[in-house]
Amino acid sequence: MSTPTPAPGAVGAPRPRIEGPLKVTGTARYAADVPVPDLAHGWLVTASVSRGRIRDIDATTALALPGVLGVLDHRNAPRLNPAAGNYFGPDGSLQLLQDDVVPYAGRPVALVVAETSEQARAAAAALRLSYHVEPHDLDFRLEHPAARPGSTAFGPEADTGDLDAELAASTVVVEERYRTPEESHTALEPHAATVWWHEGDLYAVDSNQGAFSVSEVLAALWSMDRERVHVRSEHVGGGFGGKGACGPQVILGSMASARYGRPVRIVLTRAQVFEATASRPPTDQLVRIGADADGRLRAIHHRPAYALSPLAEYIEWCTEQAKILYAAPAIRTQLTAVPLDILPPASMRGPGATPGSFALESAVDEVAERLGLDPLELRLRNQPTVGPVSGLPFSSRRLVSCLREGARRFGWAARDRRPRSRREGPLLVGTGLATTSFSAGVFPSTASITAEADGTFTVAVGASDIGTGARTALTAVAADALGVGPEQVRIRIGDSDLGMAWGAGGSRGTTSWSFAIVEAAGKLREKLDGPDRPVTATADTTALIDYRPQRERQTFSAVFAEVTVDPATGEVRVRRLLGMFAVGRVINPLLARGQLVGGMIMGLSMALHEESVRDPRTGRQANADLAGYHIASHADVPEIEADFVPDYEPQDPSGFNGLGEIGTAGTAAAIANAVWHATGTRQRTLPIRLDRVLEPDDTTVDDPHVA
Ligand code: MOS
Numbered sequence: 103m104s105t106p107t108p109a110p111g112a113v114g115a116p117r118p119r120i121e122g123p124l125k126v127t128g129t130a131r132y133a134a135d136v137p138v139p140d141l142a143h144g145w146l147v148t149a150s151v152s153r154g155r156i157r158d159i160d161a162t163t164a165l166a167l168p169g170v171l172g173v174l175d176h177r178n179a180p181r182l183n184p185a186a187g188n189y190f191g192p193d194g195s196l197q198l199l200q201d202d203v204v205p206y207a208g209r210p211v212a213l214v215v216a217e218t219s220e221q222a223r224a225a226a227a228a229l230r231l232s233y234h235v236e237p238h239d240l241d242f243r244l245e246h247p248a249a250r251p252g253s254t255a256f257g258p259e260a261d262t263g264d265l266d267a268e269l270a271a272s273t274v275v276v277e278e279r280y281r282t283p284e285e286s287h288t289a290l291e292p293h294a295a296t297v298w299w300h301e302g303d304l305y306a307v308d309s310n311q312g313a314f315s316v317s318e319v320l321a322a323l324w325s326m327d328r329e330r331v332h333v334r335s336e337h338v339g340g341g342f343g344g345k346g347a348c349g350p351q352v353i354l355g356s357m358a359s360a361r362y363g364r365p366v367r368i369v370l371t372r373a374q375v376f377e378a379t380a381s382r383p384p385t386d387q388l389v390r391i392g393a394d395a396d397g398r399l400r401a402i403h404h405r406p407a408y409a410l411s412p413l414a415e416y417i418e419w420c421t422e423q424a425k426i427l428y429a430a431p432a433i434r435t436q437l438t439a440v441p442l443d444i445l446p447p448a449s450m451r452g453p454g455a456t457p458g459s460f461a462l463e464s465a466v467d468e469v470a471e472r473l474g475l476d477p478l479e480l481r482l483r484n485q486p487t488v489g490p491v492s493g494l495p496f497s498s499r500r501l502v503s504c505l506r507e508g509a510r511r512f513g514w515a516a517r518d519r520r521p522r523s524r525r526e527g528p529l530l531v532g533t534g535l536a537t538t539s540f541s542a543g544v545f546p547s548t549a550s551i552t553a554e555a556d557g558t559f560t561v562a563v564g565a566s567d568i569g570t571g572a573r574t575a576l577t578a579v580a581a582d583a584l585g586v587g588p589e590q591v592r593i594r595i596g597d598s599d600l601g602m603a604w605g606a607g608g609s610r611g612t613t614s615w616s617f618a619i620v621e622a623a624g625k626l627r628e629k630l631d632g633p634d635r636p637v638t639a640t641a642d643t644t645a646l647i648d649y650r651p652q653r654e655r656q657t658f659s660a661v662f663a664e665v666t667v668d669p670a671t672g673e674v675r676v677r678r679l680l681g682m683f684a685v686g687r688v689i690n691p692l693l694a695r696g697q698l699v700g701g702m703i704m705g706l707s708m709a710l711h712e713e714s715v716r717d718p719r720t721g722r723q724a725n726a727d728l729a730g731y732h733i734a735s736h737a738d739v740p741e742i743e744a745d746f747v748p749d750y751e752p753q754d755p756s757g758f759n760g761l762g763e764i765g766t767a768g769t770a771a772a773i774a775n776a777v778w779h780a781t782g783t784r785q786r787t788l789p790i791r792l793d794r795v796l797e798p799d800d801t802t803v804d805d806p807h808v809a
Contacts, residue, residue, distance in 0.1 A: 112578035112588045113756070116692035119574045120593075121337065121567070130337045133309040133351075134294035134369045141296070142171055144358050144368040145222035146350065147212040147229055148378050149204045152238035152721025153443045156202040159212055160230035167228060169221035171362050175212040176202050180357050186322035187414075188347065190255060194413030195446040196323060198353050204233060205413055206445050207722040208377025213354045215362055219369070238443040238721045244279075244386045244407040252408070252437030253417050260425045260491040263432030268401035272392025276468045280389060280461035281787040282770075284409070284714040285382040287450050288733055289568075291339025292375045297355030298365035303330045308352045311341040312605020314564045317598035319348035320356060328598075336596040338568040342704070343449035344380050345568070346607050376726035380448030381714060383409040383418050387461040393469050397480045399430040406458060407438035411446035418447065420458030423767075426539040426656055427462070427501075429486035443721060449607065451704055452767035455540050460708075460788060463536035463771035468784065476519055477775065478509055481537055489654040497653035500684035501537060503747040504660035508535070508682035511743070512662040521782035529666040531677075532780025538768030539656040542613070542686070542751065542759040545604035546644035549618035551580065551626045555635040558590050561622075564603030565595040565615040570762060571693030572612055578689055579616045579756065583623030602642070609657070609760030612689065617643050620755050655753050657764050658684040661702065661772040667780045672792035674777055676706055679769070681744045686751035686759030694761055698744035701765020707734035708766070709773040713789050 124130040149156075161173040179199035187193040198210050212229060216222035239248075251259075269275055295308040304324065310316045313333040321328040333352075338345065351368040358366040370378065387406035393399050408418035421435035450456075470477035485502060488495050509515065517533055518524065524531040549563040561580045567573040573593055581588040594600060604614040621641035629637050664678040681702050688694050711732040715724045725731045744765065750757040774785050777795070785794060 112581040113689050115578065115690065117574055117578065117588070117690055119571045119693060120577060121573060132291055132294065132337050132339060133296060133307050133335065134367060136296050136307045138296055138298065138365045140364055142215050142217060142362060142364040142366050143219040143222045144354060144366050145214045145219065145226040146210050146354065146368065146370060146374050146378060147214065147226050148374060149207055149209040149211050150722065151204055151233050151235050152207040152240065154204045154233045154235040156204065156211060157232040157234050164214060164225040164228040167221065167225045169217035170225045171215045173212055173214050173229065174358055174361060175199055180360050182323045183325045186319060190253065190415035195411065196319065196348060196353060198350060199357065206411060206443055207720065208445055210350050210354060210378055213358055215358045215366060240442055240444060240716055240718065240721050242384050242386065242409045242440055242442055244388060244405070244438060246440045249407060249438050249440045252439040253415055256417055256419050259437065260433045260435040262491055265401050265403055265432040265434045268432040269390065269392040272400045273395040274469060274472045275390065275392045276465050276472065277390045278465055278468065278786055280387045280464055282385045282457040282460060283788060284384045285450060285708065285712045286376050286714055286731060287342040287344030287380065288728070288731065289340030289342055289344055292370045292372060293345065293349045293351045293379055294369040295352040295355045296365060296367045297352060297359045299359055303332060304356055305332045306352050306355065307334045309338050309345055310335050310349060311338070311346045311566050311568055311607055313566065313596055313598040314603050315605050316348045316352065320352065323353065324356065331598065333598040334596060335566060338566060341568040341606065342451045343453060343607065346449055346605060347380065350378055372728060373726045376723055376731065377445065381445050382450035383447035385418060385420060385457040387420060389461050389465040391465050391469050393473060395473065397473055397475045397483045399428050399484045401432040402428060402430045403434045404462060405436040405438065406461065407440050409440050409442050409444055409447065411444055412441045414446050416447050417454070418457065419454030420461070422455060422541060423459050423462050423539055425491040426489065426654065427537060428484040429490050433491055451701065452540065452763040455538065455767040456705070456708065456770070459536065459538045459767045460770040460774065463768065464774055464786065467534065467775040467778065477535060478505060478514055481505060492651065492654060494651060494654050497655045497753045498684065498749055498751055499658060500747050500749050501658040501660065504658055504682035504684055505537065507747055508660040508662050508680055512680050514662065521779050528670065529668055530780040531664070531666050532776045532778065533662065533664045534772050534775025534779050535660060535662045536768045536771035536775060538659045538764060540609060540764040540767055542655045542657050543610055544617050544647055544754070545610050545614045546642070546647060547603040547614045547618040548601040548640065548642045549615065549622040550601070550638055550640040551622045552636050552638040553626060553630060558592065559584055559586065560592050560594065561619060562594045562600045563615050563619060564598060564600040565611060566606040567595060568606045570606065570697060571690065572606065574693060575612055575689045576615055576619060580619050580623060583620045584627070609763045611760070613754060613758050613760050616756055616758055653753060655751070657686070657759050657761060659764050659768050661768045663772040663776040665773060665776040665780055667777060667795060672795035674710055674790055674795060676773060677740050679706065679740060679742045681765060682747060683744065683761065683764060684747050684749040685761040685764065686749050686754060687757035688746050689758060695744050697761055698765040699742045701763065702742055702744060702769045703734050703739055704766045705769020706739065706773060708788060709770040710738070710789050
């Protein structure tokens with residue numbers, strides 16, 4: 103690793119984002135905006151049943167409509183390589199139009215291609231599809247007969263101490279079920295791609311979170327060299343995990359372009375984004391916590407189930423916080439996967455940690471309630487000195503600073519612990535808190551930096567800026583590493599031709615790309631004494647990353663919420679939200695704060711609003727639009743404060759950690775705990791809807807299995 107260069111000050115400065123003027127003037131081009139000659143347009147047709155086989159697709163009428171070039175379906179689509187996959191192995195969700203099987207409602211079953219988008223849409227509406235319908239299973243619950251252990255690819259389960267003995271010896275045992283619904287990423291920009299072939303090479307301008315990894319998957323699907331696949335994604339209007347994979351727009355676009363010999367553009371409708379891309383799976387979580395009378399935790403048992411599709415392995419890693427947050431002699435985690443006939447899930451901001459911390463941090467609050475302890479004090483009494491399961495030291499753990507500083511700013515000391523103790527007119531008022539950790543680290547990336555003849559520097563890294571400000575942050579990192587001002591640095595990102603790089607995901611984009619940039623800058627500086635200009639240095643961090651864990655590397659947060667509850671209507675309003683974060687050294691406090699506030703809004707939205715509702719009869723999402731799937735809007739969001747405690751990540755060459763996701767995790771539990779404080783009733787099922795507040799026995803409202 104390089105020694106950190108003494109910072110001339112670009113890192114740490116609150117600079118606005120570089121591409122901001124392009125975006126607000128409409129100059130920035132997204133995947134559906136790029137002008138391409140001779141363009142044809144594709145329109146997706148998706149399955150309306152949840153399980154079965156396609157009996158027939160009658161395209162006679164559609165093909166006769168004006169402008170129609172053709173209809174692709176499983177009978178005439180190009181064959182894809184069935185071995186193409188994801189991190190876990192072969193991924194059936196990529197194998198579009200390869201057979202007549204319908205594995206979930208919303209599965210693309212045909213693509214209509216026409217001269218204009220409107221013509222393609224009209225022809226899609228004229229297609230006649232019929233199915234052999236088979237009974238589907240959407241009966242998600244922890245006790246589902248098909249439930250099986252979740253993959254341990256992200257790490258082994260915890261099983262320390264004697265759980266049963268510790269629970270038996272506990273003064274108080276909380277044993278409860280917590281549930282979170284299927285949710286949708288709902289990025290502002292729908293998935294879109296413009297795709298063409300030229301002399302055997304595949305070109306795509308695509309909306310995704312990692313151009314390099316999409317180029318790898320496309321190359322695998324087409325059994326071609328990755329160097330011959332060129333994916334660009336210069337501007338991306340949000341992803342939240344829903345654009346982490348190779349999406350249907352670019353797979354189908356490549357097939358249609360191959361078939362019809364024209365560039366093809368596909369833009370998903372909002373309904374198709376809901377039904378045909380990905381979702382955060384629902385969870386059903388059992389938590390058991392035992393504690394002594396003085397609040398010392400004896401046992402933590404976290405057994406969460408999540409739904410997935412048999413098409414591809416997936417982990418909703420809800421159990422990580424149970425291994426990190428508290429010292430306890432016995433800790434057991436049991437991640438459970440339930441295969442159902444659903445849309446294959448994908449990581450959604452703070453995957454696992456967000457639903458998992460809702461359950462864990464609600465249960466910890468219930469322990470404090472039963473013991474009559476301040477929930478802040480309970481947390482302070484159970485802080486571990488080393489990883490509670492791993493035994494490894496923490497590289498940095500500033501959680502207590504987050505808690506104490508947050509409590510001071512929030513005015514926690516003045517809180518009356520008793521529920522229903524505050525009223526303002528007709529409203530009940532409550533406050534609550536929750537803590538979180540989120541795993542941090544780095545993945546292999548490459549970067550090149552060129553010293554130009556005019557004294558400026560060009561940085562090329564296969565990074566993605568999905569609205570996070572990555573471009574701006576990386577410019578600052580490069581400037582400091584080169585010892586120049588940021589105005590001397592131009593940055594190129596969002597292009598698979600720039601070389602191997604991690605995507606914008608896992609809260610590891612900025613750390614991974616920065617590592618490669620710092621390495622490249624170190625190499626370039628050695629060449630600057632020579633006369634050659636332009637001169638380029640390239641770095642690849644693959645061999646520099648040591649994955650043998652020697653430290654627990656995590657970010658931490660404490661979130662404080664104040665809510666009002668109207669007991670007449672059941673309406674919950676969040677009135678104040680404060681998050682204190684320990685995320686390593688902060689590159690750009692303006693953009694970092696924006697990320698964290700955005701994450702907290704997403705957590706608020708999860709707590710109160712978001713829920714994909716499936717019609718049990720058809721299995722289709724009943725609210726596949728932004729009218730029915732409510733995400734927090736301005737009127738729902740109060741003034742939010744997010745700030746950092748001083749922190750430095752010793753395992754990173756520049757002291758950085760990721761912060762894209764920790765804002766979301768932790769927020770829902772803080773709000774749910776505040777709702778309990780206001781009303782005296784626990785809300786163990788999200789979202790905290792009006793009917794759940796008015797009819798608070800959540801085990802009987804929704805769940806016929808617990809009767
Ligand atoms: Mo993300 S949910 O790490 O793309």
